[in-house]
Amino acid sequence: MRSYLDFEKPIADLEGKVQELKALADGGAALPIDDDIAKLETSAAQALADIYARLTPWQKAQVARHPDRPHAAHYIERLISDWTPLAGDRNFGEDAAILAGLGSFRGRPVAVIGQEKGHDTQTRIRHNFGMARPEGYRKAIRIMELADRFNLPVISLVDTAGAYPGIGAEERGQAEAIARSTQACLRLGVPIVSVVIGEGGSGGAIAIATANRVFMLEHSIYSVISPEGAASILWKDSAKAQDAAMNMRITAQDLVRYGIIDGIIDEPVGGAHRAPNQVIEAVGGVVEAAFATFDGKSRDDIRADRRRKFLAIGRDLKV
Secondary structure, three states: OOOOOHHHHHHHHHHHHHHHHHHHHHHHOOOOOOOEEEEEEHHHHHHHHHHHHOOOHHHHHHHOOOOOOOOHHHHHHHHEEEEOOOOOOOOOOOOOOOEEEEEOOOOOOEEEEOOOOOOOOHHHOOOHHOOOOHHHHHHHHHHHHHHOOOOOOOOEEEOOOOOOOOHHHHHOOOOHHHHHHHHHHHHHOOOEEEEEEEEEHHHHHHHOOOOEEEEEEEEEEEEOOOOOHHHHHHOOHHHHHHHHHHHHHOOHHHHHHHOOEEEEEEOOOOOOHHHHHHHHHHHHHHHHHHHOOOOOOOOHHHHHHHHHHHHHHOOOOOO
8 A cells, every 4th residue: 555645645635536436447336437537547647746846855855765665675686686695794793774795786796785774663673774883884894895805896875864873883983983984985996886765864874975976866865964853953843844954955956956966866756666666777777877987997096086076075066
C-alpha cells in the first residue's frame, strides 16, 4: 500500500477513488465505469505533476525522507554484481549504518560505501536509521584505503540525517572518525563519485562525500544540519523546521547553483519512490559517465581535480 505525505492528500484522494472503482470493475459492476476511471487517473496524474512542479524546500525534505524511497541496499542490489560486503573497523566492531564492500559496476571493479537507513522497524533499528557511529566511519576508511591500494574507483551513496550523536559514539571519537574519513576521501588516488540519494546531513554525509564528483537526486537534500536541528538552535522551536528549510538552501537546485554539487539526477514525477528502478538506472548512468572522465588520468591528476573542486566552492558566490 502506497504511503502519502501530508501535502499529497489531493493525490491520495483521487488515487483512492481510482482504486475503489477498479475494485468495483473487477467485482463485475453492472455500470460502465471505464470512462470514470480514465478521467480520475488523468486528474490524479495532473495533480501529481502540479504539486511536484512547485515543491517547497520543506516538502522536498519530506520527499527525501519518504519511507518507500530506494535506499543504498537497493542501489547495490541492482547496480553492483559479485557484491562482497565487508564488515568491521578492525578496532571496535561492526556498524550496520554503513554498508561497504567490493563488487563489479558495469564491468568495472569498484568499492562501494553506502549509508543505509532501513525500510521497516526491524531494519531501521539494525541500521540505526542510517546514523553511523565512529566504527562505521572507520570501516569506510578501511574500505577506501583498500580501494586505493588496489586502484579501485569508489562509489559512495549518501543517505543520513547525520552521524549518531550518542554518548558512546562521542566517547569512541566520533568527531575524529569523521575528520579522518573526510581526510581519507581527499587522499585517494582513485576517483570517488558520491550521490546524495535521500538526505545528506552534516559531517555524517561529508565524511563519505568529499568526492571528485557529487550528484544529488532531484528531490534529495544536503545541509550542514537538519531543518529541525537548525530551528531548535535558532528559534528554540523545532516546529519552525519549515522556516529553517526555506532559508538554509538545502535543495539540489540551490546547491548546484552555488557549485557545491556537480549535477542533479532527475526523478520521475512524484519522486523516486514511484519508480525506483528507473531512478537507480539513471544514477548508474551518471556514475558510469563520471568515472569515464577519469580514465587514463594519473593518481596525482585525480587528487588535483578533487582539490580544485573543493577550493573553488564559494569563490564566486553571490548570495
